[in-house]
Amino acid sequence: MSYLDNPSSVLSLVTDDEAHRDVYIAEDVFELEMNHLFRNTWIYVGHASQIPNKGDYYSTKISDQPVLMVRHTDETIHVLYNRCAHRGTKLVTDIHGNTGKTFRCPYHAWTYRTDGTLLGVPVRDGYEDVSFGNSCASKGMTSVSNVCVYREFVFAKLQDGGIEFEEFFGDSLSSIDNMIDRSPEGRLEVVGNPLRYMHHCNWKMLVENQTDSFHPMVVHESSAGVVKEIWEDMKQHGNATPMAVECIVPFTSSYSFYEKMGIRTWQNGHGHTGVHFSIHSDYADTSGYVDQMKEAYGKERAEEILNENRHNTVYFPNLMVKGPIQTLRLFKPLAADRTLVESWIFRLVGAPDMLLERTAMYNRLINAPTSIVGHDDTEVYERAQEGLHCTNNQWMNFQRHYFGEEGVAPMEEFPGTTEAQMRNQFRAWKKFMHSVSDQSGVQA
């Protein structure tokens, strides 16, 4: 029996505090996630600074759908499916580029305006006697109609109907706000290309790990612990603490440190670690940045912004944002056991270069396929992906600090090492695996 024959049967795979292995290893469950979960929820597409000029585009995927985000001639941002309406050829393949005023198909030279409307078909009289006006082709490139640009962060929902943007994210947007507000000018810019790291595991393992405060002291002892040891040895020579040490050593913090950090959850699967403080709280400022912030916002507001040191904020289903260090990770699902992780960085516009230097350093030290921190994370995910094939025990356990009655209030707080945010994600998983798209299935 395939779950595809009876899609609602997947709902029994998730209980309040456990998840069946099939949500990680079964290809048909993955297919249902692409058809339902990733169509019913608001997915991060990109940042407006990636396409500053008219005609600029960025090509990516929303779940398994090739799309592009483009700045139209009237400056508005459109998200279009990346295929020629004629015979399916992808219109652009560069990740970033400028297409001018039109997209031109390299196959038969059909052209489209940057809002997707069909502009021209060569030798059009060949279509005079056919019912071209009734075809999908005549409608041009299909645009994703549900697009929301929130303070330059572009999100899209493929399925029409269903939950609105504001209701879906609620107060969780405060983490994106904090990242933006950390710029003295209130503006972010994407810098460079993302790191792209291929994982042989299910996308949910990566998302779960973002708020797993019970693993760093175990998994990262081998990397952060070693840096700490070597640095302590060198420190006796009286050097100032290097940025790399500031970035990596807090990963060895104790259970009680992570417990006290706290976790906050919001409705619809969003949540973050670091309610009270985090591993990002103690970065030195030698560049005059804090003074610059006080000048820009006033002392009180600047302190309010800078004292908010949230660790990882998960935007369900597949985005993670780190405000205090200005990084963003997108977990792109490719198959039940394949996930591409993209790690992006932002410049705080108007802030000293030192902050960008730390952001770039953090990205390569922690998120790169060459990262000594990442290597051990990847190892545990991939061991789990294989271990789940054992048939004697078919469940993943998420009971840590579960006392029942979760997910009732719009916002809830927990001790830091709880698995409450994972349970929160699975409640949202159940909610969006079957809502609006049940009847229509995959749209033509």
Added chain:
Amino acid sequence: MNLTEIDLVDFVIREARMLDEQQYEEWLELFTEDGFYWMPLEFGQTEEKLTTSLMYEDLLLLKSRVQRLSGKRTYSQLPKSRCQHLLQTPTVDKIDAPNNDYRVFTPFHYVESRNDEKELYAGWMKHSLIVEDERLKIKLKRVDLVNCDSPHRNIQLFI
């Protein structure tokens, strides 16, 4: 110290052999105190610090990598990785003894293997060398992958 092209070529080839044989303590001694190992993320990248790289590491980080590889709780090295460098004959780009500046350019293929996986990387390495205490040392080793911007699996050892 009078260095010939053969000395420089030999240095690069011996360095690769040290890495293949995992003689890491000896390898670390090839770097100057302020030496760096750089693997850019973008093709033709010119900026080290203000944009992302795959690696841009000083001796503190390189030593940490080496020490980590042999740690009892380094789970991603249980079992250990192995690697192999295949170098094209290095080209000496510069011998400037008065300014203590030596440059060598070396196309390579590199294989890293662990468990049943085997990844092939290709690219070019550029060594910026100086003479210090009568020995050649690495001021900067830059490794450019042909597909630097592609998705990668773990790269755990040193190219």
